[in-house]
Structures are given as structure tokens and as C-alpha cells.
Amino acid sequence: MKNKKSSASQEAETRPSRCPDNSAFKQQKLPAWKPQLTIASVLSTFFLTGAFCLSVGVSLIVAANSVREIQVDYSDKCSNCSKLRENSSNWNSECLCSINFTLAEDMLGDVFMYYGLQNFYQNHRRYVLSRSDEQLLGRNVDVQNSYCAPFAAYKNGTPMAPCGAIANSMFNDTIDLFYNFNSSVIQVPLLKTGNSWWTDKNVKFRNPDSHNLSAAFAGTARPPYWHKPVYLLDEEDEKNNGYINDDFIIWMRVSAFATFKNLYRRISRKGQFTDGLPAGNYTFHISYNFPVTKFKGKKYVILSTMVWSGGSNPFLGIAYLVCGAAATLTGFIITAIHLKLRKKKTYFQRR
């Protein structure tokens, strides 16, 4: 018995104590910041946010109001062309349409020309998927295996370049702008490059490597709805042809919503148009190729200037004003309730 006891005590000496470590972490005593919702912090949050929102809202609305914008619904105005395009057998016949409009004021600064589409579901899941980024990167891929179907290849096996529903449905109207100045008609110079993201132009899209472009696309065919193959998109400018054509790139950046506008051209600020578009009469000359009436869609052409906050969308400004007003109002309500309660409390304490 004695042996046992002494061995037990020896054991206790050799065995480390099972006492837990006295570390702040294990004892849940880590130093900590314990913020609380105090009246001061809450009120300052509400009033500061309110003030900030109101001022931002005002400046956004002021900015949005300074934007000059002209929007023309030409699917409506060119109804004969619209009708013609409803029948797909007429795809090859050209249809031209002119639309006159008057600028009451000068549009100063950079002026941008957009085409707008309504009711065109570029954000449909199968539509968004229907492309081959590898192909657009100039790589040699088997598009049959991509999500491009049914616009991947023809029945004879010739792959489409570019493949997919997005590319196939590319907007292919051409719009020219003419300035009617003293009975002479001057074509407004338009810039067709520099309209897309730098990353898209230089990273995301590349033509296949070859000594010339048509050779690079040998063995492929244009998408069924296209009038010309991809290497003929811009015959004038080698750097704007094939997959790296700006119009194509812009179209391929699918919109988040069914109503959208894409940048089509920028006004080149030279000659009479150095300061922008002067007031006067103008004409759009449109080569109408893109059918929209079939799915009850609409097409617009838009001329707009830009400010720091973008275009003429007033939403953010209004939302900021509403939010700011609500925050300030809530701040006052909280103040009122707090004061009332404090009065009550001191009243009770006095009693």
C-alpha cells in the first residue's frame, strides 16, 4: 500500500498538470472592442449619412440634367423596312431609311452615338452561354463541343466563325449622320474604333495567327445571319477586322437586361464639330438589316453627351435624395423619442 502511494505521488510529479493554460484566448479574455449602439453614435450615423446622401443626390441630379440626349425610335419610323425584314426570305434585299431631326441647342463636348434595343433578351441564360471564348481568343477549338449549338457548325461540318447565338445575332445596321447646313449636307465624321474596353480589345479577343486574315479563317464559315464573313467586318482597318472589330466586341459584351444601348460611334471632333454637334437639322441614314418586329422589339438611335456620373439616368440621384431624406427624418424621430424617454426617466427619478 505504501509503495503504491509513493508511486502514485511520483507519477503525479512526472505527469504534467492537466491545468489548462492561462492564455487570454483559452480563457476567453481576449482584449476586445465592445461597440454599443449609443445615442450619439446612432444619431451621428443617421445625420451624417443623411447629409451625405442629400448632397450626393443633388449633385447627381444636377449632373444628369446637364446631359443632352436625342433618342429616335427608328424601328417605328422605318416601318416599311421593318415589314420587309419580317420576312426572312428578303434577307438579301437592301433597305435604306432616312430620319430627320432637329437639334434645338448645341450638344457640346464629346457626343456619343448609340443604338438601343428593347425587348432583346441578351441576358437569357442560354444566349449568354452561347459563345466560345477560346475561339474568340483565336485558338483552334472544336466548337462542336462548346455551348454554341445550334450555331456551332453547318450540317456539312464546317464550323462557324464566330460561333454561337450571340455572334450570329450581331447588330448589323449601319447608321450614318448628316448635318444639313445651309442646304448643304455634311457627313458628320464618326469614330468607329476606341469604343470598347481596352481589355476586351487587347486581351479577350484575338484573331487567329496567320499571314493574312482570310487565310486565318480558312475552313470556317460565317454565321448564318451574317452577310459577310468575319474577316470582312472592316476591310479598311486591319486592326478593326475579324474578332477584334469594335462593333463585334461591343455586341459580344452581352447586356444585363433586355433593354440596352450599345456604343456605336463617337463624333470625331474636327472641323465644324470641334465643340460637339451644333444646333440645326440632321439626318440619320440607316441601312436597315436587323429585324426586331418579329419578337416585338424596338430599335433606337441615340445621341448623347456624357458627364462624370455617366449618362442621363436620373435613378441614382433620386434614390440618393430619397435615402438622404429618410435618414435625416429617422434621425429626428430618434432624437424625439430619446428626449421624451429621458424626460420621463428624470421625472421618475425626481419622484
Add this chain to the structure above:
Amino acid sequence: WSVCMYLHPPASNSIKTSKYNFFTFLPLNLFEQFQRIANAYFLFLLILQLIPQISSLPWFTTVVPLVLVLAVSGVKDAIDDFVRFVSLSCTLDFTLHSSLMPSVSVCVQADLLLLSSSEPHSLVYIETAELDGETNLKVKQALTVTAELGEDLQKLTDFNGEVKCEAPNNKLDNFTGTLALRGEKYALDNEKMLLRGCTIRNTEWCFGLVIYAGPDTKLMQNSGRTTFKRTSIDRLMNVLVLMIFAFLALMCLILAIGNGIWESDKGYNFQVYLPWAEDVTSAPLSAFLMFWSYVIILNTVVPISLYVSVEIIRLGNSFYIDWDRKMYYPLNDTPAQARTTTLNEELGQIKYIFSDKTGTLTQNIMCFNKCSINGKSYGDVYDQSGQRIEINENTEKVDFSYNQLADPKFAFYDHSLVEAVKLNDVPTHRFFRLLSLCHTVMPEEKKEGNLVYQAQSPDEGALVTAARNFGFVFRARTPETITVVEMGETKIYKLLAILDFNNVRKRMSVIVRSPEGDLTLYCKGADTILYELLHSSCESLKEETTEHLNEFAGEGLRTLVVAYKNLDEEYFQDWIKRHHEASTALEGREDKLSEIYEEIEKDLMLLGATAIEDKLQDGVPQTIETLAKASIKIWVLTGDKQETAMNIGYSCNLLYDDMADVFVIEGSTSEDVLNELRNARKKMKPDSFLDSDEINIQIEKSSKNPKLLPDEQANGVYGLVINGHSLAYALEGNLELELVRTACMCKVVICCRVTPLQKAQVVELVKKYKKAVTLAIGDGANDVSMIKTAHIGVGISGQEGMQAVLSSDFSFAQFRYLQRLLLVHGRWSYIRMCKFLKYFFYKNFAFTLVHFWYGFFSGFSAQTVYDQWFITLYNLAYTSLPVLGMSLFDQDVDDRWSLLFPQLYVPGQENLYFNKTVFIKCMLQGIYSSLILFFIPYGAMYNTMRSDGKAIADYQSFALMAQTCLLIVVSVQIGLDTSYWTVVNQFFIWGSLSVYFAITFTMYSDGMYLILPASFPFVGTARNTLSQPNVWLAIFLSIALCVLPVVGFRFLKALLRPTASDKVRRNFSNARPHRCKRLRRTSTRRSGYAFSHQHGFGALIMSGRNMRPKSPFATTGTFSPNSDKYKHKGL
């Protein structure tokens, strides 16, 4: 030395608990994991995603989280299984060790039939505290035929008999069987059985035959089924997940119908540019497929990481329990241990505590604390001004060094008693002489002067030890004599008769003849009994003593009154003759004996009273007070007798005299019990018998199946004491409801003389009728059943038995740690879990529902708003750590305040922080946020351009903007929810945001795109979009709109309807910690007499059967069986 040998191989004594081996782990574990409904659901989703027509998300969005979740829970299961395996190996090892290796006191590991032992007459002394909580020593005796076997191993091996016995059952006090040996049959009963769980004492060796082993043992039969415990949050979570499934199905249905309409209206015409998929021929078919596509996309409302995160949080919070130094007991080096890591938050919801008494509330140590001798009370210490001093470690102890035979462990603080002894005060001497003579204790003196007493009950041991230290050393006994060293002078008294104790007499006496020849009867017993037997001359002394007794009882001490009587020689001779006749009578011996006892035990002269403290564990009364303030109801379930139990009830403040009433239910028929229960209820709440009472109506309505009863409020504070046999009636079908209604109205319930199984039944009863979380705490094998039954089982560790700890969910060394476990760890765990669930559901609703709104704008085509990588990583990488950080570190108030304001615990009991209402609120908040998160980016982007005229309203920019808004909003929200910002929280929150931007910029980079164009098509989006001022303006607006309402709402709620926690935090500068005072209350008369056994050993001593004829130190003394009793009393 004692050896129990298994004649049958003990292999069957183990129970297989390890689930896996190395090879079966993977398939079995996977199979098991897929049985969890959530995992099966995700497997189903994965299969859906493999169908090309349906697949709306790439496969990795589901596979990555699923594999991660399976891996994490698989590893956890493996560790759990390994730990279980290791702990089982230890117990097995323990079993073999104790059965084959000789050791001093052996815990019996199987039900044995006693064959032979080292003691005379094949006696074996056992302690059954593990079994029934009784602390006295019991005797078992082997059959004479088997006793002959002795320790002859050859004979034992050749032993060839046949035992017929009943099937394994749970009756601890009953065994019937026969032993057929050499053609003769011998009856076997419980007296010959050593049951698993009892401890062999004072016995050098014994041999037994294993009758029942392993799960067949009576103890195991009593321990109930092991059930897999789940928390109420778990169950609620399952309900919520089903609700979410329904909600998900509804959303998908709406979107599918939308798709059907859209495809027939617009999509049909849009086929020019986007033909329908190959096999889709009609709008309804498309709608059908779209339903499943949306199931895939919207599945994140039931995030797979929910379950695994919950497990991680519980595990983390369990570690805190293991690590808590304030629950570490240095004396036996025992830290607290969370043995089950899945029940933490339930600790914050306890409403009922079922506690064992012996070893849990009490230390099972009896101390001679006070006495009253001849009208003078001793034991209190006063300072110079006459104020009573609180006794603590620094109080000066009485020096007993003048007495060489004194027990050094004995402590007494009142010096006046020693003075009285030294002054040869006659009553004082007589008092201690009585204590040294009138008992059935066996002495043992292996080395000279090293006396060890073997007492049948610890109370007796304490009294004899007290006498020993004051100079009346009981040194040895033979059947006829008692040797006492009185103030250094050895005196041998002739022992003429022991008038033994039993539960009816409640007293014992001895008749001795002193060396001088005086004939004296010494008697000690319960005050209520002895007061009737006193001589009329003692009236005034009786009054004074009564006063002292009241005082003692008020402090919860166990008291005995002692008296003596000088006997007349002639009368005695006559009496002893009649006594002999009575004791040899064949019929009605018991009655005759008690008659003859009563005859001589009268006209006694009162000497005084003793007060023994049944030492409570440290801090028990304070803990109980704190727990009561947290409105936790405490039920004490003990195998001990009523008086003892009630005494402990008073001494640890469970019962007190300010209580309106303490009902005692002790009826012995079903009707009596019913009446007693009804009367009690009538007194507590007379209305509850009206037909109009809500509960009565409810019971009427659902007479067949039991329903949960709401809590009833009594008109005061009541206590209830119920006896074991009454409890047996009350637990029967028709009385059950009465019992639960009456008992649950009382603040305190004490059940005495209950069997282990009854303990479980009581717990089961409350579980069945009350929507409350129960906790059972105990230390012995007899508590295993209730520990297993209750929602939470707590074992007191660091003591002899391992049974309770092994079946418990949490274990620690001291009862007082319970308050920290519940009020600090439990509360924090609960609050953390609730905050976690609230936030988790919120963030996933906000995340997922944006897709729902987008469906209306994208032709219901199952187009996702976010980048697929964001969907994959949102729950795993971007939002998991901040919320884990919160649920591992958050503290609304620190531990001191939670202990100081136990009312902070109440919201947990009422389950206020997370329930269906709260869930609906989270859901609504999530829906609101998702609306903001969709429509602000939508409005800001719709038909908009960048300031340089280029595109920004494209899908990829919108996706990036929406996901950035979402992530910042949920991060701000977790910031709002976090009330305790440690470095880790800061790191996790800021880290997650940085990681988001880092990953986003990486994945949207040129390099990644050029490597895998198909997987990373978002090239350049981050650079082009996040550089725009109006994108950031939209993000700020979303944050303001999502967060400000929450801030305002929370602040106003705290202002107008503050919760307890709000109040504490607001007022904590005003609140002062009040020191817990030791509670002293004078009390009404109560008798808690200090005998913890049923029958005395008197006959055994007088017959001399338990003595052996050798004694090395005392001239005429005997040497009694070896024991290490004192070691176990903590000396």
C-alpha cells in the same frame, strides 16, 4: 488483498462502441453522411446538375462545398470514433486490472456470486454508494458450502456446480436462484451477490462466480438506453430546413410558371435569335425543366455549410469548457471536460436540474461540528466582542497534541470544550465516554497509535473520532469488552448488551459495566424519539438542549441526542435473562426484542446533543441560490433516506423556512399518494381544480396522447419531498399527470429512496410533459440512468467511480462549476449559436433571392446574377470566417456579469433568441436586403453608360456590382452583429473583404483568362467597373439602405423594449457586485438524525463473528479487517 476471479472469460464484459475500422471507414461514413437529409439533398442537386438540359450552374459550384463538408464531418467522425475507441480501451484495461491484479479496494465489475472470502464466516464488506447512493458499509456472506473452497485455487478451478437464476433484470435489491452442488440444492439470494458498481472494503480477498456480465449486470440494466442526443436547436433547424424547402419549391414554381408564360409569349418569337434547346418542344416542357434549374440556383437558401458550421461552432465552444481554468479543480488535477461536443447551446436553456445528493451536493464526509453538553453549546467561535466568527482556513484549530492517539485530520475550533475536558467536567467526560462506547465501530491498529475506524455509517465514525480526539480513545473491542483509553488511562468496559439501531427505533444503546463495576446504559438516537424516554428531572435541560438542537438544525446539521442511565444490578440481571429468552425466541423475535429494549430504555438522563455536518461540496448553497435566481428548478434525487435528504435540502438552501410550505408525500397506497398530491396542488393553486382552468381543458381535450403542459404559477414558494415507494405509485400511468403538475409548481423537489431507474423515470416524466431542457448531474453508477435520459448529463469526475463520467456529456470535479457551465458557457454558446443561425439564414436569403428577382428580368431562364466562382466561394471563403469568428468569440456581457445577474439566463430557457418568429424576421430582412441588392444596381445600371461613353450595363459589370454590394452589405451586417471585436474578428472581417477583392481581381485578370478562357470569362470586368464613381455610389447606397433600418430598429428596440442584457449593459456602471453572504436561518424544529443506515451491526459484534483472535497492540483488543476506509474519506 482481494481478488475477484472470473470463472467465465470476461470478454463479454465489454460493449462494442467503436463504429469503424480502417477499411470500412470511407464507405460506411459516406453512407452515414448521405443519410443526413441535407447531404442527400446536395447529392440530389449534384445529379440534377449533371443533366445538361437542367444544369444552370457548373458542377463545381456544388461539388466543391459538398466535398469540403463531407471531408470536414468525416474527419470529425473519425476523431470522435477514435476517441471513443481509446476511452473504451482504457475502461477495458481498468476492468481487467482490477479483477486480476490484487488491489486494496476493488470496484466490482460484474455481478458475482460470492464463493469465499478472507474474513471469518466468509463475510465481505461492501460500499454501495455507486449503486444506490447509501454511504454505509454493508455485509455480504457466502454460502457455507462454497466458503469451504477458501483460497485454494485448485479447488476453485475444480468447483463444479450449476447455478440457476432469473433472467437479467434491473432489481437491485432482489436476486433469486439456486446452486446445485454435489446433488444438493442451495437457495441463493441477494445476500450472496456482489453487484457491479459496489466497492469491496475491509476484505483481503474474495472469490466470486460471474453471474451477469457486461450489459446483463443489474447496474447496466438500470442505466437505461443510450440514446443519441440532439438539441432543441437541432430539431428546430430541421423544421426550418423543411420550411425553407417549401419556400424554395414555391419560388421555383413561381419562376417556372413565369418561364412557361415567357416562353410562349416572348421566347417563342425570340427563337429567331435564340432557338429553343434541342429537346424542348413546348413552353410547358421548358417550364418543367426550368423548375429544376431554379432548384439548383436557389439551393443556397439551404446552405450545405450550415450543418458543418454548426458542428464547428459547437466543437469550439466545447474546447472553451475544456480550457476553462475556473472549472479546473487543482486538488485532484481535474479539468472540466466536454465529452459530447454537440450539445453546447442546450446548456444555455436548462430549466430543470436533477441532482444526485451523495458525492454531488455533499462530499460524503461527516464532521463532528458542534455539540451541546449539559445545556452548554460548543463549537462556535467568538471574538473578543462576543461576535460570532465565520470559520475559515485561518481560524485557529484546537491543539490536540496532548493526546498521542488523536486523529490529526480532525479539526475543531472551539477551545472551551477542550478546557472543559481538561477540567474534568463530569458531564463532558460522560458525554465523550458515551460516544466512545455506544456504537458499532470496528477499530484497526496496524501500527501502534495509528488507529483507523471502520464505521458502518460515516456519522458514527465522526462521533467516535471526536471522542478519540478529546481524550476518550476507543481502541479495541471483543465480543464482550470495549477498550477505551480515557485521558491516557486504559480502561476495559464489559459490553453486556447492544440494543441495536433500526429504522423504527431510531436509536441505539449499549449496556456496559465499567472497571469500577458501575452498570450503565448509554443511548443515542433521534431527538423526537429520545425526548419521550427522558426522566422527568431533565425538563429544564431538555429545554436548553432543544434550543441548541434548533440552532443546529437551522444550520442543516445532523443531530443526535445522547442520554444515559445507571442501572440497578438486580433489575439488569432479570432483564438480561428476559433479553436472552427474547433473542432466542423462534417466533416474533423482532417484536419481542424491541419490547424488551423499550422496557429498559426509559427514564434516561439527558446528556446533550451532537451535531454532525454532512459536509457539502464547496460553494453548493451559493451555486444553488444563483441557479434558482436564473429560474432553474432543482430536483434532488437520492437513494438516501428522507431525513438525510431533507437535512441536506436545508443545509444547501434548497429548502428554507421562508417557504410557504414543504409538502411531504409518503403515502403507501395509490389513493393516499393521489390525495396528498392533490392537496398540495390545492394549496398551491386552488384555481387549478376549476373546470375553467386552461390546463384542465387541455388535458380533457387530449386525454389519450400526452401533450406538453404549460407552466403553472403557484401562489408562493413551495417545496416537495416525495418518498421512493410513493414515487413508484406516482409514476404509474394515471398519477403521472398529477405528479408532474404538482411537482413542477414547486420550486424544489426532493425524491428520496429512489432507485436508479426511478431517477430516469422522473427525468423522463418531466421531459414528456414539459417543454423544457433538463440536466442531470451525478457522480455514481446509480446516476447513469438519469444522466443518459436527461437532455444533458453531467458527471462529477475525479472520484472513484467512472461510470457516471463515462456516460455523461460534460464532466467536472465540483458541483459549483455547474453555475459557470450553465450561466457562462451555456449562455454564451446559446447566444452565439442563435446569432450564428440568424446571420447565416439572413446572409443566404439576401444572397439567393437576388436570383429570384433577376428571373423576372431575364426571361426566367435560370440566369444567375453572380459570377459562378462567387457562388462557389460565397459561403465557403467570403462569409464563413467572419460568422465563425463571431460565433466563437462573441460575448454580449462578460462572465462576471452573467454570474452576477443570473436573470440573463432566462431568455435562453424561453428560447427567445432563436425560434420560428425570429427566423421569419431574418427571412424578411433577407428578402428586404435582396430587393435592395437587386434593384439599386438595376436602377443604377439600367440603360446607363460610363463617363467615357463605354459600356457598363453589361451582364458582367452588373454581376460584379451586385456581388460586391452583397458582400459589403453582409460584412457590415456581421460587424453590426458582433458585439465583441477581438483581433481575430477584425482579422476575419477585414480579411474576408480583402480576400474577396484579391480573388476577384485575380480571377478577372488577363493571365487567368489566357490559361482557362472558358472558366474565367470575366476578364477585365473588375478593372473597368470598380473604377467608376457611380458604381461605388450605388454600392454605398445599397449599404445605407440595407443597414440603416437595422441600426435604427435595434436602437429603438433597446430604447423602448430593452432586454435583460440591454439593461445590464446600460446600467452596469450603477450595479454593484454584492457579496454572497453565508445564509443562516433559524428554523423550526426538524429532526435529521444522524444514522444513515437501516440496521445496525450489533448482533454481528456480539456474536464475535467478524473478529479475529489476534491483536498486536491493545492487550485485550482485537484486530479487525484491514481497510483503507480513511483514504477514501479524503483524509
